[in-house]
Amino acid sequence: MSHNSLSENNRQKKIKIELQNDTIQPSAQNNEKYLSLNFVPNNEQPVCDINRSELLRFSFLLKGAFGEVYKVEWKGQLVAAKVVSRMKRQELKDFKRELEALRKSKNCEEHIIQFFGLSEGFKTGEYILIMQYADSGTLKDYLTENKSILKLDDKISLCKDIIKGLKFLHENNIIHRDLHSKNVLIHQKRALPADFGLSKSLLESKGSSEVRGITVYLDPRLLDGKCPPEESIDIYSFGVLMWEIYSCRPPFGGRNGHDLIFGLREGLRENRQVGMPLDYVNLYEECWIPDP
Secondary structure, X not given: OOHHHHHHHHHHHHHHHHHOOOOOOOOOOOOOOOOEOOOOOOOOOOOEEOOHHHEEEEEEEEEEOOEEEEEEEEXXXXXXXXXXXXOOHHHHHHHHHHHHHHHOOOOHHHOOOOEEEEEEOOXXXXXXXXXXXXXXXXHHHHHHHHOOOOOHHHHHHHHHHHHHHHHHHHHOOOOOOOOOOOOEEEEOOEEEEOOOOHHHHHHHHHOOOOOOOOHHHOOHHHHOOOOOOOHHHHHHHHHXXXXXXHHOOOHHHHOOOHXXXXXXXXXXXXXXXXXXXXXXXXXXXXXXXXXX
């Protein structure tokens, strides 16, 4: 095993140890009276191909990097529908196969946003990905709306949820590649990574080697082209999320320009916030240390 692999394993081990001491107490509250939000597919069945006519009452939620997201009713369940238009059919099949394999993994639904199936879109070359609907939206919005009431234990619980999700993905040989606070969703007060693998599929469909993502969350080695996609790039992004979760505000005020890119490549990082526990700071700063 290489020195780099040992370094990364030790880093993940430390994250696991540091975060496992706090207790998660997720809420079981269901705010939608008429539809279930707890629908989980039969993991023994392959991901289904969903007829578009089964998707009812599209309600716009947000526009993301890979397409628009809607709240939809499907077979009496509330689900999220992401419309994407840049995936070739073969990449779509590969993406689907990857998600089918994930669903067969033990306790998949506890760690990541679930993928239920896909449908043909409304236009030629367009597809609709049907996924679990998260009752509290994105982590970014959740932090903004709840910053006055979130306690340290709540924030640590969110961090634990995310690292468990990453650990699950990495154990299944999947690198997220695009982890940020809009790609982590909150359901029943638990944080679940979403859109894993989608960045890879879309880049491959375009035949591109470009780096995609929100700059402040990306491992700076990616900006320099010095780092192939590997698990450590997700760990760097997780460190940024730890900072954001504690401060309840976007890193660097949401800036994303060329000056910031230059600064990040030269070692610029967010400063410790007033009141941050030293152990918490040490942990997220360790996530930012590049492998030697």
